[in-house]
Amino acid sequence: AQRVTQPEKLLSVFKGAPVELKCNYSYSGSPELFWYVQYSRQRLQLLLRHISRESIKGFTADLNKGETSFHLKKPFAQEEDSAMYYCALSGGVDSSYKLIFGSGTRLLVRP
């Protein structure tokens, strides 16, 4: 079965500290992985996707097929990074492109 697991409900760090939000997935084929972010009072929005291999707002995520993980990382957290982060998986055409979301991790960056 397709599943996305985000083991941490809340991650609290100090400004300037490194951040790693964990995401593990279960999927038998070749998934597409995404990170979505929801800032306070804003819409859920795409942060990055693994096939783009890009860095957005200093965040990166590498797909590790061996460990079935797609952890989100940032070397130096900023207060404006405080938000709810969701990892999501799509099976592509095999699953009609629908996204399966994890339960989310709230990141709190303290001054």
Next chain:
Amino acid sequence: DGGITQSPKYLFRKEGQNVTLSCEQNLNHDAMYWYRQDPGQGLRLIYYSQIVNDFQKGDIAEGYSVSREKKESFPLTVTSAQKNPTAFYLCASSISAGGGYTFGSGTRLTVV
């Protein structure tokens, strides 16, 4: 501005009543989706539609119904059969060939 619009933002319903949530997009996206967002549970897929006049059940379709008569519109009806309808509902759309979703701002439904 291209985007996806959900209305209303807040909705109150009495037990036993059906209620319809609106979702409209002008992005020319083929696919549209409805998710339910509950604290600690993330987003769960209710229904999705890849093309006009076609839709499929998601993981938690019981007590909900949808229609897709126009490409731009994908309304969700929460019926009286839905046992726990109080939640935050999110609509999204995407280009069918993959890529990220565009989300609406959501509708918060409260059953009173």
